[in-house]
Amino acid sequence: MSFNTFGHMFRVTTFGESHGPAIGCVVDGCPPGIPLTEADIQPYLDKRRPGQSRFTTQRQEPDAVRIISGVFTDERTAVQVTTGTPIALLIDNVDQRSKDYSAIKDSYRPGHAGYAYDVKYGVHDYRGGGRASARETAMRVAAGAVARKIVPGLNVRGALIQMGSHKIDRARWSWDEVGNNPFFCPDAQAAKAWEVELDAVRKRGSSVGAVIEIVAEGVPAGLGSPVYGKLDGDLAGALMGVNAVKGVEIGAGFAAAELSGEQNADEMRMGNDGKPRFLSNNAGGVLGGISTGQAVIARFAVKPTSSILTPRKSVDRYGSEVDVMTKGRHDPCVGIRAVPIGEAMVACVIADHYLRQRGQVGESPAWPFKKSGG
Numbered sequence: 001m002s003f004n005t006f007g008h009m010f011r012v013t014t015f016g017e018s019h020g021p022a023i024g025c026v027v028d029g030c031p032p033g034i035p036l037t038e039a040d041i042q043p044y045l046d047k048r049r050p051g052q053s054r055f056t057t058q059r060q061e062p063d064a065v066r067i068i069s070g071v072f073t074d075e076r077t078a079v080q081v082t083t084g085t086p087i088a089l090l091i092d093n094v095d096q097r098s099k100d101y102s103a104i105k106d107s108y109r110p111g112h113a114g115y116a117y118d119v120k121y122g123v124h125d126y127r128g129g130g131r132a133s134a135r136e137t138a139m140r141v142a143a144g145a146v147a148r149k150i151v152p153g154l155n156v157r158g159a160l161i162q163m164g165s166h167k168i169d170r171a172r173w174s175w176d177e178v179g180n181n182p183f184f185c186p187d188a189q190a191a192k193a194w195e196v197e198l199d200a201v202r203k204r205g206s207s208v209g210a211v212i213e214i215v216a217e218g219v220p221a222g223l224g225s226p227v228y229g230k231l232d233g234d235l236a237g238a239l240m241g242v243n244a245v246k247g248v249e250i251g252a253g254f255a256a257a258e259l260s261g262e263q264n265a266d267e268m269r270m271g272n273d274g275k276p277r278f279l280s281n282n283a284g285g286v287l288g289g290i291s292t293g294q295a296v297i298a299r300f301a302v303k304p305t306s307s308i309l310t311p312r313k314s315v316d317r318y319g320s321e322v323d324v325m326t327k328g329r330h331d332p333c334v335g336i337r338a339v340p341i342g343e344a345m346v347a348c349v350i351a352d353h354y355l356r357q358r359g360q361v362g363e364s365p366a367w368p369f370k371k372s373g374g
């Protein structure tokens with residue numbers, strides 16, 4: 001009923017809110033025997049952690065994760081592995097300043113979830129957005145790190161491809177560049193221009209939106225369940241479930257509407273490895289809701305950060321009209337920190353479908369098939 005859990009076989013339940021003592025998650029369904037320590041999880045959390053450049057919030061959240069359950073060090077191998085029981089992960093909240101929010105405790109910040117939560121629950125946790133805060137996404141990232149270990153050969157990477165109205169030049173895309181700038185931007189030239197742009201936005205106390213692209217390679221063909229458990233449907237749901245996300249595309253996405261049938265169909269030939277070779281990937285690696293073995297490609301758009309310094313018209317809990325200006329420490333572009341979150345959601349969905357495929361089908365059929373009587 002309360003929907004704090006996602007996934008079927010790889011099942012993640014998160015708990016906690018922005019200004020509580022801790023946030024955490026329980027990952028249930030992870031197979032046993034997978035080596036897992038905090039060191040496997042922490043690097044992904046470090047990518048999402050704020051305060052790493054002047055372009056993200058200056059809140060200092062070290063986000064040090066602890067594994068509370070679900071692992072055991074086998075004496076014979078001295079390796080800490082998953083036991084197949086629920087993996088509980090915990091992160092202490094250490095940099096909350098609830099008083100930043102006391103001036104607006106009865107007002108709804110436009111663009112935030114305050115009004116919608118209050119009208120539904122009648123309880124207004126005004127401290128940093130409560131459960132609606134993107135603090136919760138740290139646990140998605142932690143769960144994603146576990147998910148990545150489940151599918152052999154899976155490589156999920158993300159990049160910021162548009163900030164505000166400024167797009168990258170895809171011809172200059174370099175994955176190596178993504179780690180070289182504070183934006184996870186694959187185009188070095190665009191990243192330089194974005195620095196100037198975002199500095200100006202930040203100094204105005206304003207904000208901009210962004211588009212993020214996630215590419216998952218090594219996704220085996222055959223994942224996804226027609227017709228209500230489609231891989232692309234679940235990816236869209238998972239990405240749309242991230243704070244501030246207002247749009248999701250798979251493959252060519254909305255641009256597919258402008259293509260002709262000839263342009264859009266991903267033609268097939270046989271590759272030297274005995275597997276089909278697609279001549280393009282407008283489908284984003286999914287046909288009929290099932291992975292084809294091509295890279296799975298998803299894109300999502302995040303809105304500009306709602307917390308800005310310019311006063312905005314709003315109302316309070318008691319039905320009076322007010323003007324709200326948000327103080328506190330905020331990201332001028334939440335899209336930057338959304339990159340590792342998007343990667344994690346895609347990894348979780350793929351791990352879930354991988355385990356579902358193993359559960360229902362076991363070994364995939366040997367393709368190509370032999371003609372009968374041939």
Ligand SMILES: Cc1cc2nc3c(=O)[nH]c(=O)nc-3n(C[C@H](O)[C@H](O)[C@H](O)COP(=O)(O)O)c2cc1C
Nearest residue numbers: 112113132134243244305306307330331334337338
């Ligand atoms: C990584 C990340 C950080 C965020 N930080 C902020 C923030 O500092 N200030 C803000 O107004 N919104 C922030 N948001 C967005 C809000 O959490 C979100 O807009 C709000 O909860 C309302 O939900 P909705 O936009 O999904 O409808 C952030 C989102 C993400 C993904």
